[in-house]
Amino acid sequence: xxxxxxxxxTLAAITLVYLAAIVVLGWLGYRQTKEHExxxxxxxxIHPVILALSYGATFISTSAIVGFGGVAAQLGxxxxxxxxxxxxxxxxxxxxxxxxxxxxxxxRLKAVTFPDxxxxxxxxxxxxxxxxxxxxxxxxLYTAAILIGGARFIETTLVIPYDSALLGFAAVVALYxxxxxxxxxxxxxxxxxxxxxxxxxxLLVLTYxxxxxxxxxxxxxxxxxxxxxxxxxxxxxxxxxxxxxxGSPIWLTLVTTIVLGVGIGVLAQPQLVVRFMTxxxxxxxxxxxxxxxxxxxxxxxxxxxVGALTNVYFVQNNGMIALEAAGGxxxxxxxxxxxxxxxxxxIIVFMLALLAAAMSTLSSLIHTMGTxxxxxxxxxxxxxxxxxxxxxxxxxxxxxxxxxxxxxxPVSIIARATAMFMGLCASAFLxxxxxxxxxxxxxxNAAIASLVAGASMWFLWTAFVHVKExxxxxxxxxxFGTPALLSSFWQAVDPLIIALPLATLVLLGGMAVERxxxxxxxxSQDTVEGEALR
Amino acid sequence: xxxxxxxxxxxxxxxxxxxxLACVLYGLLNWNAGGDEMRGG
Numbered sequence: 001x002x003x004x005x006x007x008x009x010t011l012a013a014i015t016l017v018y019l020a021a022i023v024v025l026g027w028l029g030y031r032q033t034k035e036h037e038x039x040x041x042x043x044x045x046i047h048p049v050i051l052a053l054s055y056g057a058t059f060i061s062t063s064a065i066v067g068f069g070g071v072a073a074q075l076g077x078x079x080x081x082x083x084x085x086x087x088x089x090x091x092x093x094x095x096x097x098x099x100x101x102x103x104x105x106x107x108r109l110k111a112v113t114f115p116d117x118x119x120x121x122x123x124x125x126x127x128x129x130x131x132x133x134x135x136x137x138x139x140x141l142y143t144a145a146i147l148i149g150g151a152r153f154i155e156t157t158l159v160i161p162y163d164s165a166l167l168g169f170a171a172v173v174a175l176y177x178x179x180x181x182x183x184x185x186x187x188x189x190x191x192x193x194x195x196x197x198x199x200x201x202x203l204l205v206l207t208y209x210x211x212x213x214x215x216x217x218x219x220x221x222x223x224x225x226x227x228x229x230x231x232x233x234x235x236x237x238x239x240x241x242x243x244x245x246x247g248s249p250i251w252l253t254l255v256t257t258i259v260l261g262v263g264i265g266v267l268a269q270p271q272l273v274v275r276f277m278t279x280x281x282x283x284x285x286x287x288x289x290x291x292x293x294x295x296x297x298x299x300x301x302x303x304x305x306v307g308a309l310t311n312v313y314f315v316q317n318n319g320m321i322a323l324e325a326a327g328g329x330x331x332x333x334x335x336x337x338x339x340x341x342x343x344x345x346x347i348i349v350f351m352l353a354l355l356a357a358a359m360s361t362l363s364s365l366i367h368t369m370g371t372x373x374x375x376x377x378x379x380x381x382x383x384x385x386x387x388x389x390x391x392x393x394x395x396x397x398x399x400x401x402x403x404x405x406x407x408x409x410p411v412s413i414i415a416r417a418t419a420m421f422m423g424l425c426a427s428a429f430l431x432x433x434x435x436x437x438x439x440x441x442x443x444x445n446a447a448i449a450s451l452v453a454g455a456s457m458w459f460l461w462t463a464f465v466h467v468k469e470x471x472x473x474x475x476x477x478x479x480f481g482t483p484a485l486l487s488s489f490w491q492a493v494d495p496l497i498i499a500l501p502l503a504t505l506v507l508l509g510g511m512a513v514e515r516x517x518x519x520x521x522x523x524s525q526d527t528v529e530g531e532a533l534r
Numbered sequence: 535x536x537x538x539x540x541x542x543x544x545x546x547x548x549x550x551x552x553x554x555l556a557c558v559l560y561g562l563l564n565w566n567a568g569g570d571e572m573r574g575g
């Protein structure tokens with residue numbers, strides 16, 4: 001966002017106050033971090049309000065607001081189905097069905113990371129290594145995407161060179177993550193979540209005020225359906241207040257990649273799962289649900305609604321739809337709208353909200369990668385005792401890797417990183433994670449087979465079929481001479497839609513086979529008796 | 535409904551608001567449930 005209309009001194013002063021608050025909260029985290037359990041799971045004593053805001057702020061990155069808000073400006077209000085899943089699956093299901101059990105089992109087994117939880121529940125070091133490896137290999141790409149987005153944003157708003165923005169952004173976040181661990185991350189997340197809430201609330205209210213009211217704005221948007229570009233109409237776009245044609249390419253992208261891919265993918269995100277282990281009891285989880293639902297509604301619900309409505313503003317003021325007004329760049333729509341329509345003071349508030357969204361997600365990713373490397377992999381291989389220093393070193397190293405990737409990776413791959421990482425996590429982890437929480441006798445072999453099958457199928461579909469990624473990765477072109485295999489219908493289907501059911505079937509099949517084996521049946525009986533005695 | 539004619543869209547808005555309300559009610563109804571658990575699973 002370019003804040004040319006905003007007084008630079010005011011902007012710099014507010015940014016400094018924001019950074020000072022971050023430093024204070026980071027210092028508080030540092031002071032309260034005495035041992036590895038403090039660093040990894042915030043000492044299991046986080047307040048429910050902090051949990052809810054931290055979970056929400058980590059969940060919602062800048063790309064969820066600017067990127068997906070821009071997609072809503074392009075494709076319309078159908079994106080609100082993602083908000084339905086964000087709240088129904090990402091909060092209600094995640095906290096009530098997954099979160100409470102995760103906390104209970106995590107506390108009982110003294111698990112301190114997501115891979116540690118899987119490893120201890122399945123009594124499998126391999127499971128811990130494999131989950132840690134997926135995080136250490138897959139997450140830096142997503143982290144680099146967040147870093148680049150944040151740096152570009154700082155570059156344009158504060159008018160400083162890109163390299164300085166990138167390195168400064170990474171250094172500030174690294175400082176409080178490396179020193180203060182998850183306590184510092186969650187304290188800063190909570191403050192950032194509060195800023196995001198203020199920013200999005202003002203954005204919604206001012207948008208409806210600008211457009212003459214709720215019903216008037218929606219009526220105006222519905223009246224623009226004749227202005228849908230021909231290429232989009234041919235792909236199934238029917239207008240901004242209606243769903244695309246069933247089964248059309250836009251419908252498939254909207255439903256499989258955006259709504260289901262991102263909506264379900266959130267359930268097995270290691271950086272979110274670990275937050276359930278930061279509270280001491282289920283009461284804290286219950287209370288966090290009360291805040292988490294409305295928070296997410298005000299994030300994605302507002303971003304997608306306002307995103308679609310930007311078309312009305314640009315048509316009324318510029319005579320063209322939002323995509324045209326932003327020069328065809330979906331990511332530029334929301335910033336262009338804010339700059340064109342909002343008062344100066346709000347531009348600063350929104351700038352801070354976006355910076356907060358980027359920092360909260362980035363800090364959580366660095367912490368998750370660093371602890372996977374330092375605690376789950378390095379400590380396991382060295383057979384060492386849990387160590388605060390190992391996790392800190394892991395975090396510092398992963399910051400370096402992510403910054404390096406941000407310079408090396410092509411922008412085209414970075415742009416796909418968020419959806420790719422969510423899909424990979426759900427495909428690899430979700431069935432095994434669910435079974436770890438709810439199976440009476442979780443099967444180690446079935447879980448490993450499910451993780452390997454899910455991750456492998458996700459990779460094959462991503463590299464060879466789902467054209468949005470395969471055309472960028474270039475493997476299919478190099479081996480088969482075509483950007484993607486199979487028909488155009490399948491090329492639009494997200495890898496998650498194929499890999500997750502496969503991983504689930506492999507898990508269920510493996511568990512069924514194991515149940516028929518005499519020694520497993522005996523162990524199962526022992527477990528049932530053991531649980532009855534507890 | 536509210537200027538949106540396609541039921542697939544306004545139903546999504548209703549569901550989003552419904553789930554939000556469910557979150558609030560769940561939190562309120564279980565406000566003091568599950569406190570001070572020492573172990574679980």
